[in-house]
Amino acid sequence: GDTHVLVTGGAGYIGSHACKQLARAGYVPVTFDNLSTGWASAVKFGPMVQGDLLDRAALDAVFAQYKPVAVMHFAALSQVGEAAHDPGRYWRNNLGGSLNLVEAMVAAECLHMVFSSTCATYGDQDGVVLDEDTPQRPLNAYGASKLAVEGVLRDFEVSHGLKSVIFRYFNVAGADPDAEIGEWHQPETHLIPVMIEAAAGTRPALTIHGDDYPTHDGTCIRDYVHVMDLIDAHLRGLEWLRAGRGSHVFNLGTGTGFSVAEVIRNCVASIGRDVPRNFGPRRHGDAAALVSGSQRASEALGWVAQRSTLDLMIADAWRWYKTGGYSG
Ligand code: UDP
Numbered sequence: 001g002d003t004h005v006l007v008t009g010g011a012g013y014i015g016s017h018a019c020k021q022l023a024r025a026g027y028v029p030v031t032f033d034n035l036s037t038g039w040a041s042a043v044k045f046g047p048m049v050q051g052d053l054l055d056r057a058a059l060d061a062v063f064a065q066y067k068p069v070a071v072m073h074f075a076a077l078s079q080v081g082e083a084a085h086d087p088g089r090y091w092r093n094n095l096g097g098s099l100n101l102v103e104a105m106v107a108a109e110c111l112h113m114v115f116s117s118t119c120a121t122y123g124d125q126d127g128v129v130l131d132e133d134t135p136q137r138p139l140n141a142y143g144a145s146k147l148a149v150e151g152v153l154r155d156f157e158v159s160h161g162l163k164s165v166i167f168r169y170f171n172v173a174g175a176d177p178d179a180e181i182g183e184w185h186q187p188e189t190h191l192i193p194v195m196i197e198a199a200a201g202t203r204p205a206l207t208i209h210g211d212d213y214p215t216h217d218g219t220c221i222r223d224y225v226h227v228m229d230l231i232d233a234h235l236r237g238l239e240w241l242r243a244g245r246g247s248h249v250f251n252l253g254t255g256t257g258f259s260v261a262e263v264i265r266n267c268v269a270s271i272g273r274d275v276p277r278n279f280g281p282r283r284h285g286d287a288a289a290l291v292s293g294s295q296r297a298s299e300a301l302g303w304v305a306q307r308s309t310l311d312l313m314i315a316d317a318w319r320w321y322k323t324g325g326y327s328g
Contacts, residue, residue, distance in 0.1 A: 002028040005238070006068040006110075008053060008101065009075030010046075011038025013183040014116065014172055014227060018072050019045040020181060021231045030066045032059070033075060039326035042181055053097030056104060063108035070112035070238055071105060073098065079189055080120065080140050084284040087141035094145035099152060106160045112241040113153065113164040114234050119223075119253070121147040121168060124287040127214075127221075132168070132249050132296055140285030153247070163247050165237035170223035170253035170292055172230055174313035175320035182320030183227075191263060192224070192314060196321045199273040206275055208260050210282035213289075219260035221289035223253040226307035226316070236301040248300065253292030254308050266310040271318050 005022050009015035010031025015038070019029035023045035031043045034052040047066075051058035053075055076094045077083070083090045098115075105111065120143030121136040128134070138144040156162040173192045175182030188194050191206075198206040211218040233252050240248065258266070264275050297303040307313070 004028045004030050004066040004068040006030050006032060006062065006066065006071045008032045008071065008073045009038065011035060011040060011042050011048065012074060013185070014230065015072070015074035016042040016181045017176060017227045017231045018074065018234055019043070020176060021235055022046075025235055030062065030068060032062055037185060039184060041326045042184075044180070053093070053100055056100050059100060059104035060107065063104055063110060067108075068110055070114065070241060071101065071110060072114045072234060072238070073101060074116045076116065076146070078142060080142050080285045081189065081283050083140045083142040090141040090145050094142070095148045095152075098149040102152060102156050102162060106156065106162060111160070111162045112238070113162065114237045114241070115149065115153060115164050115166045117146045117150055117166050117168045118143060119168055119170045119251070119290045119292060120287075121150070122287070122290065127289050129255065130251060130253075130290070130292045132251055139287060142285070150249075157247050163241055165241055165247070166249040167230075167233060167237065168249065168251045168292075169230060170225050170251070170290060172227050173224045174226040174228065174307065174316040176228065177307070177316050177319075179320045179323050182323070182325065183317065184325040191222075191260060192317050193321070195264060195267050195275050196314075196317055198277065199267060199271060199275050200321065204276065206264070206277040207280040208277060209280055209286065211279050212282070215259055215288055217259050217261045220286055221257040221259050221291060223255070223257050223291040224263070224308065224310065224313055225252055225254060225305060226313050229305040229308050232306075233297055233301060233303045236303055240301060250297040250301065251292040251294065252297060253294055254305050255291065255293045257289060257291035258310060263310060267314050270311045270314045
């Protein structure tokens with residue numbers, strides 16, 4: 001019969017790409033999503049259950065119906081700026097929702113999870129290239145709530161044998177090269193899609209959040225990873241768990257950082273359009289630089305980033321943007 005994988009947040013940006021690749025790999029992705037930021041029309045590769053992680057009965061029902069062999073847990077609130085204004089919402093959804101989910105997994109004897117964590121758990125580290133052993137000191141409620149879930153997963157392994165592969169994402173960008181799905185937030189806050197809106201003229205300008213950071217040009221440095229590469233790592237993580245290889249933590253970065261100003265220059269060069277821009281204040285909770293090597297993921301999982309150049313990420317995001325995105 002069908003081998004189901006439960007994908008929380010499957011209607012969102014990264015989760016929808018996971019569904020596409022799971023389906024290609026022969027799994028049936030079952031999306032569980034409250035549609036607070038996701039889109040029903042992004043769910044094209046398997047069934048969709050509309051529900052909230054805070055609703056334990058809804059979770060129990062989905063496990064009973066589909067008997068998934070594993071969970072990919074993407075559903076979360078993920079905006080650093082918003083987390084600063086409403087930390088309670090971040091803690092409730094990200095920690096409370098994840099706690100319900102792992103308890104439902106244990107009850108259903110589904111003991112494999114691939115979890116979306118974040119480089120925001122590291123906080124500011126004085127420009128060093130991070131690895132998985134770098135001490136985690138989050139600067140905002142987003143990073144802190146994700147770090148707390150990592151702790152929950154460690155405890156649930158000890159007490160209940162729940163095995164997890166934790167991926168700490170750096171900055172995810174780009175879209176499905178077929179432009180069947182892509183990144184679509186309303187309102188958009190992430191650098192590359194905001195830049196594309198400014199280049200397309202659907203927003204007046206991009207505001208650069210701070211130019212007085214201790215970096216070579218004063219703007220923040222991030223390590224951008226193509227969403228297709230990121231999902232490739234998830235499929236490898238799933239196989240790792242199903243092969244019984246135990247819990248593990250991996251950073252997903254490329255080892256190369258780009259400043260906000262460099263990303264904008266690259267956009268102008270790759271799509272041949274100007275990006276109207278201005279400078280604003282720093283965004284609360286932003287680290288100056290977040291860059292990671294990928295040695296552990298490449299050695300253990302055989303993961304090699306294939307599309308994670310700024311050119312390809314911007315070109316794929318631009319191609320997707322021109323399709324007009326989602327509505328409902
Ligand atoms: N950024 C910016 N203007 C924007 C959006 C983002 O200057 O309109 C900066 C942001 O301050 C950060 C970087 O771009 O330094 C990446 O931000 P994004 O929100 O894309 O991802 P995050 O690093 O928060 O996960």
